[in-house]
Amino acid sequence: MAAASPGREPDQSPLHRTAPAPGGWRTGEAASGLALISPTLLYAAFLLLLPILIVFAYSFWTQDFLTIDHTFTLANYRAALTEPIYLDLLGRSLINALSVSVLAVLMAYPLAYFISFYGGASKNLWLFLITVPCWTSYLLRIMSWKIVLGYNGVLNSGLMRLGLIDKPIETLVYNSNAVIIALLHSWLAFAVLPIFVSLEKLDRSLIEAAHDLGDTAVQRFLRIILPLTLPGVTYAFLIVMIPTVGDYITPKLIGGSDGVMIATAIQAQFGKAANWPLGAALSITTMIAASLLAGLVVLVGRRLVRALA
Amino acid sequence: MTDPMIAIHALEKSYGIYKALHAVSLDVAPGEFFSLLGPSGCGKTTLLRSIAGFETPSAGDIRIDGESVIGKAPNQRPTNMVFQNYAIFPHLSVAENVAYGLKRLKLSPSEEKRRVSEALDQVRLGSYGERRAQQLSGGQRQRVALARALVLRPKVLLLDEPLSALDKKLREEMQVELRALQRAVGITFVLVTHDQYEALALSDRIAVMFAGRVAQIATPKEIYQHPQSREVAAFLGGMNFLSGRILNETATSLSVEAGRFGTVAATKPAGFTRTGETTALGIRPERLRILWEPQDTPHQITGTVVDRDYFGETTHLRIRAEGLDEPLSVIETNSFGADDLPRGATVQLAYDPEAFVALAD
Structure with missing residues (x-):
């Protein structure tokens, strides 16, 4: 998940932008449009996309009693x-x-x-x-x-x-x-x-x-x-x-x-x-x-x- | 007149207590370009939709080519319509739009194709067959609507304000084309419009309607020059209204004492009935001329320019003349310097004493 990756300038992520900086796509309609949808976007990313990605990842792993074996497999x-x-x-x-x-x-x-x-x-x-x-x-x-x-x-x-x-x-x-x-x-x-x-x-x-x-x-x-x-x-x-x-x-x-x-x-x-x-x-x-x-x-x-x- | 293509007799249409059409009767000749002209809400569209079959009249009869169409659905009538917004099917190409009504005729594919391209050529859209409706301009959409209706060779083509959505220049071009198209196909056209110039320019005859009634049916020239009522006169262009005392009456004209204008001869409109000693009179603004050189004619009055509007080729002046309550409207071409006349200028106005019309109130 991009937002969770370390070392990233917070204001480079469109999801974190609050005030538009001068120049490029960050100003004007695109930026205000992005600002408008960002709560929804965040919600969708964290509560829909992320869980699906997790489920997707799990589907290639193996249950080993109480732990998960993270070796890639298509057995499931x-x-x-x-x-x-x-x-x-x-x-x-x-x-x-x-x-x-x-x-x-x-x-x-x-x-x-x-x-x-x-x-x-x-x-x-x-x-x-x-x-x-x-x-x-x-x-x-x-x-x-x-x-x-x-x-x-x-x-x-x-x-x-x-x-x-x-x-x-x-x-x-x-x-x-x-x-x-x-x-x-x-x-x-x-x-x-x-x-x-x-x-x-x-x-x-x-x-x-x-x-x-x-x-x-x-x-x-x-x-x-x-x-x-x-x-x-x-x-x-x-x-x-x-x-x-x-x-x-x-x-x-x-x-x-x-x-x-x-x-x-x-x-x-x-x-x-x-x-x-x-x-x-x-x-x-x-x-x-x-x-x-x-x-x-x-x-x-x-x-x-x-x-x- | 030969047998009419459309014969409407005592047609009534009520919506609850509101009466949209009051005993409308009129005939349209085969091959005629007939216009229904009137302000919004006068019932002209209701009348057109009744001919098409979209409105069910409350009473009266409509005959098309001698056959009553009352009770027949739009798809059973020998009429086709061009809708105000053109109603081009957005999911079909131009050619498919034009072929829409042909499907029912079960023509061979080559024959169908031939008729579609013939119809598209007729409206000068020959190379647009594959386009989608969304890719067309307003004028092109209108041509598609025309082709789609004409390809079915209806006995009557009904047009519901087809030019009102176009800009002025395009509208004028389409007027010329529409008229030429009508002459070429020879189909009876019935046009609904609120634009008096459109009606005057296109029609063989015009029916002027007010409040669900037909006020006058005549040729454009007749209706412009000899309107039967004040309402008709005012709706078709400007008119200076006066009143005068009737001196003498013959079968076709009245001799009227019209104040400052002296004794004038006014055309008596058909159905004029004298209600007293006085009558309303009208004279069109372009029938009043500014005299640039003094002339020795008794038919002139003196006035002062109170207002003027510049229209390029013409100037519309308001001129207050002695002894008249209302300023006179005068339209002058700008060839002689009417556009340079300042407010307050004193001018001599000449008039033809035969150019007046008597008006029923």
């Missing part, structure tokens, strides 16, 4: 990429996160569309109402899903009362589906906002022009609205997918043995198993796999939208 990655249990968990995590994020985007788009186009004067009220579920504790919301989906839960007893089923459905909770439902519920609001913003920014006269040039409502959506709001859709997808890959609480509480995700394995390595380097390698592998999958989905999505237009 070999374990992470060959042990069936880890591949299985990683695959399930990616599939679950992908399902949640794709479903979230598909459900958020109509909602955002409705608010943007038909919200009228009460757009802000609609947005506020969408965030209301987030006011309850995350934990409570997951527990509530247990009550809804449980063996004697709301859904099962409701369906039985209606005479649609004879005995409770056992596959509602403690599996991947339950995890997907609960995660979707938690993250949907976050997907609505970026899509809403990109719809708000869309110049309505472009839609009118397309209408004027002969497009039906479906064509206007596919040729104008969707391509031009794709950045919002992409952002919504990423903002849901990236955090859900590594979600720990939801699978733990309602995933059962069938819904376990990679975070549980990582937690075990840092906890009971006390193999930090393997945990670190699993974390880095998950991060890279999630990034690759996200990038792939974004690319495929763009192609698809272009093909539809």
Whole structure:
């Protein structure tokens, strides 16, 4: 870390500059811009970049009972990429996160569309109402899903009362589906906002022009609205997918043995198993796999939208 | 007139209690360049958008080429529109923008390409097909919007203040081009504008609108020289308003006793109804001339220069004449030294006693 290295003139680091010195990049807009973002930059550097670098370093070391052997090795990655249990968990995590994020985007788009186009004067009220579920504790919301989906839960007893089923459905909770439902519920609001913003920014006269040039409502959506709001859709997808890959609480509480995700394995390595380097390698592998999958989905999505237009 | 291309009959549009259009009726001939002129909020854009199909009229009928378009969506009408901000699709190239509406026609790729390049040549953007919308200037964007609409060969092209976003010089160039383009394609153009000079320069006929009503429909010359009301007269350039006592009335003119101006002959506008012994009169500022040499004509009055504005080729003077409440506006070309007239100078103003118009209030 640059800031920690000894013998460095403090005022040579952009992070430490307070008053601009005359000349060069240190004055004017660049310097004041840097000064403005430096608290954030410092925060990000120390609390995001530094921990990741530490985890990255650990992933190449070896746990030797209570001490760490600092010799470079790829053994942890070999374990992470060959042990069936880890591949299985990683695959399930990616599939679950992908399902949640794709479903979230598909459900958020109509909602955002409705608010943007038909919200009228009460757009802000609609947005506020969408965030209301987030006011309850995350934990409570997951527990509530247990009550809804449980063996004697709301859904099962409701369906039985209606005479649609004879005995409770056992596959509602403690599996991947339950995890997907609960995660979707938690993250949907976050997907609505970026899509809403990109719809708000869309110049309505472009839609009118397309209408004027002969497009039906479906064509206007596919040729104008969707391509031009794709950045919002992409952002919504990423903002849901990236955090859900590594979600720990939801699978733990309602995933059962069938819904376990990679975070549980990582937690075990840092906890009971006390193999930090393997945990670190699993974390880095998950991060890279999630990034690759996200990038792939974004690319495929763009192609698809272009093909539809 | 042959069968009109656009026939609007008793068109009404209300937004709640606010009425944007009051029983508007007008006809536009095929191949005509027709302008809707008026101040902001007069309903001209609402009328244009009703023709395009973006507004649903509350009552009345719009026929295009003999067929009622009421209840038809914009994509089902034989009209295309050039939007005020041009609405160029930012994610498409210039050529893709122009080809946008052609996709529906399912032309062969070579035929589509031919029509796109033909349309781009028409607006002198032949070599810009690959550019993105962001790389275009205001004038170029406007040409793309024109090409995109004209390539579909609509029966009517609707233009919503297409020149208002351009600077003055470019606007004047585009006026010339727009007029030439309209003559070349022979399509009926309906233009909305708040700029009277634009309307006068471009149009075959102009409809002047105020507060949701059509005040007058006539050729540019007719509307400028013989405005039917004080409002129309004032909106189209400067006008000196006077009042006079009616001495005699014929089918086409009035003989009016106009104070210091003596007895003048005023053109009677269509639909003029005499409301009493007096009438409002108007004379355009350029119809008053400064006499640089004394002349023996009875049609002159004496005045004092109270103010002047220099406009390069012309000078606008305010001249206070004896016996008149308001100073007279006079526009003089600067060929004879009007730009050197000091404030307080005494001048003789000559006028043509036939140049007056009677105005309904």
